[in-house]
Amino acid sequence: xxxxxxxxxxAESPDPADGLRAASLLRxxxxxxxxxxxxxxxxxxxxxxxIGDALGVSRQAVHKKHRRTNV
Numbered sequence: 001x002x003x004x005x006x007x008x009x010x011a012e013s014p015d016p017a018d019g020l021r022a023a024s025l026l027r028x029x030x031x032x033x034x035x036x037x038x039x040x041x042x043x044x045x046x047x048x049x050x051i052g053d054a055l056g057v058s059r060q061a062v063h064k065k066h067r068r069t070n071v
Contacts, residue, residue, distance in 0.1 A: 004029075038066045 007029075011022035034055070041051050051066075052059040 035066065038062065 048059040048063045052062040
């Protein structure tokens, strides 16, 4: 949580370089969280359609992005 607090503080900086760095870090964190939970969903037996629905994207889009996590 300390790292997230640091990113939030950086995002609130008036310096565009800080804000852009924070945006990049948040994007990477979101990607890591998504990948972890897509993998967990596949292990739990979720279909690509169910995962896509949960993420608000098509099953094809989520499969293309995460097919390497297919179990």
